[in-house]
Amino acid sequence: MTQVKMTVNGKTMSGDVEGRTLLAQFLRDDQGLTGTHIGCDTSQCGACVVHVNGEAVKSCTMFAIEADGAEVATIEGQANADGSLNVIQQAFQDHHGLQCGFCTPGMVMSAAALLKDNPKPTEAEVRHYLDGNICRCTGYHNIVKAIMAASGQDVSAIAAE
Amino acid sequence: MYNFDIAKPTTIADAVQALTADEAQPLSGGQTLIPTLKARLAMPSTLVSLHAIDEMKGVCMDDEGRLCIGGATTHATVMKEAEAHYPGLASLAARIGDPAVRNRGTIGGSIANNDPSACYPAGALGSGATICTNSREIAADDYFLGMFETALEEGEIVTEVKFPVPEKAHYEKFIQPASRFPLVAVFVAKFADGVRVAVTGASNNGVFRWTEAETALSSNFSADAVSNLKASADDMISDLHGSAEYRAHLIGVMTKRAVAAMS
Numbered sequence: 001m002t003q004v005k006m007t008v009n010g011k012t013m014s015g016d017v018e019g020r021t022l023l024a025q026f027l028r029d030d031q032g033l034t035g036t037h038i039g040c041d042t043s044q045c046g047a048c049v050v051h052v053n054g055e056a057v058k059s060c061t062m063f064a065i066e067a068d069g070a071e072v073a074t075i076e077g078q079a080n081a082d083g084s085l086n087v088i089q090q091a092f093q094d095h096h097g098l099q100c101g102f103c104t105p106g107m108v109m110s111a112a113a114l115l116k117d118n119p120k121p122t123e124a125e126v127r128h129y130l131d132g133n134i135c136r137c138t139g140y141h142n143i144v145k146a147i148m149a150a151s152g153q154d155v156s157a158i159a160a161e
Numbered sequence: 162m163y164n165f166d167i168a169k170p171t172t173i174a175d176a177v178q179a180l181t182a183d184e185a186q187p188l189s190g191g192q193t194l195i196p197t198l199k200a201r202l203a204m205p206s207t208l209v210s211l212h213a214i215d216e217m218k219g220v221c222m223d224d225e226g227r228l229c230i231g232g233a234t235t236h237a238t239v240m241k242e243a244e245a246h247y248p249g250l251a252s253l254a255a256r257i258g259d260p261a262v263r264n265r266g267t268i269g270g271s272i273a274n275n276d277p278s279a280c281y282p283a284g285a286l287g288s289g290a291t292i293c294t295n296s297r298e299i300a301a302d303d304y305f306l307g308m309f310e311t312a313l314e315e316g317e318i319v320t321e322v323k324f325p326v327p328e329k330a331h332y333e334k335f336i337q338p339a340s341r342f343p344l345v346a347v348f349v350a351k352f353a354d355g356v357r358v359a360v361t362g363a364s365n366n367g368v369f370r371w372t373e374a375e376t377a378l379s380s381n382f383s384a385d386a387v388s389n390l391k392a393s394a395d396d397m398i399s400d401l402h403g404s405a406e407y408r409a410h411l412i413g414v415m416t417k418r419a420v421a422a423m424s
Binding site: 002018019020022041042043046049055056057058061062063065066068110113114129131132133 | 162164188191198199262265341
């Protein structure tokens with residue numbers, strides 16, 4: 001076992017892990033942060049997206065040891081300090097951007113990464129950026145709408161059929 | 162996954178040393194290797210992570226005007242930092258996988274794995290790049306030996322890839338909709354002294370140069386020059402996603418589109 005220590009949502013967290021322990025497992029099983037979901041476990045679905053040193057990564061396809069010393073952000077750290085939903089989360093609620101909710105943590109983390117680099121994305125850019133996030137309810141239209149709304153853009157013209 | 166140790170060297174020399182251990186294997190971005198380990202298709206005793214080796218990261222131009230990319234540089238970094246120097250290659254990097262995969266996956270990992278459907282082998286072979294390792298430099302023409310086969314020796318690490326920058330280049334990819342890997346993709350690079358055409362996703366022997374198209378395009382760089390050329394279906398991959406004949410047909414279509422995009 002190897003000891004790893006990282007900052008998760010601003011708090012220092014440490015634990016003993018095996019070489020094969022995935023970052024997603026460390027967050028969920030060792031730290032109890034079960035908001036990060038494991039969907040496909042093959043780096044395709046994106047339910048496990050977290051930020052490592054500010055970059056979106058699939059935490060099921062990175063070892064916990066590789067994140068030793070890193071700054072990690074998960075869905076649990078996304079809400080505002082007073083506990084209210086942040087602008088992206090609120091937009092997902094307002095625009096019905098989730099159905100079963102399983103993909104939502106990854107969708108929100110990917111959306112946050114997109115909006116950090118591209119604060120006013122076009123609809124096409126949002127859809128392209130979500131290439132690696134799969135919604136098994138196929139609720140993509142409202143997810144795209146929510147992300148566009150979170151960026152402060154008018155979404156009345158976006159298809160929602 | 163079987164268990165293993167992870168070593169995190171910070172220099173190339175230390176990584177080479179760590180790789181001399183029995184059943185040690187390099188780990189770059191892990192975007193292919195980790196799924197492979199999960200499927201229990203590999204059983205290393207030690208994974209030597211290349212992620213903390215700063216001397217293997219970054220994008221720069223050398224004195225000969227070549228674009229030099231460190232082996233541990235991610236696709237996302239190439240996408241951003243190569244854009245000003247070699248937009249055709251930056252565009253290839255920008256279309257690998259998805260954003261989260263591009264933040265981890267590296268050029269060295271892709272070149273070392275030589276997946277028959279990977280994007281970077283086409284960019285490297287199509288550019289006539291030089292693959293630099295901890296012990297030598299290998300021309301791309303001598304490096305890619307077949308499906309998942311390269312000239313790399315046991316324990317040898319791709320430390321850098323040097324790309325001559327063409328006048329123009331374009332990567333045209335027809336994606337397999339489920340995996341988003343190329344079903345067939347073609348990288349066309351026009352240099353002052355000729356044109357190189359590299360094809361990925363199509364052949365049982367991995368990435369290859371389509372020399373007939375290179376000859377035709379070197380004398381007449383237009384989509385018409387290749388409109389009557391047909392790639393041979395011999396040795397093409399044939400699976401449920403496409404027959405050998407279909408892939409051979411796509412090679413012509415992708416080549417034409419790549420040239421048309423540059424005209």
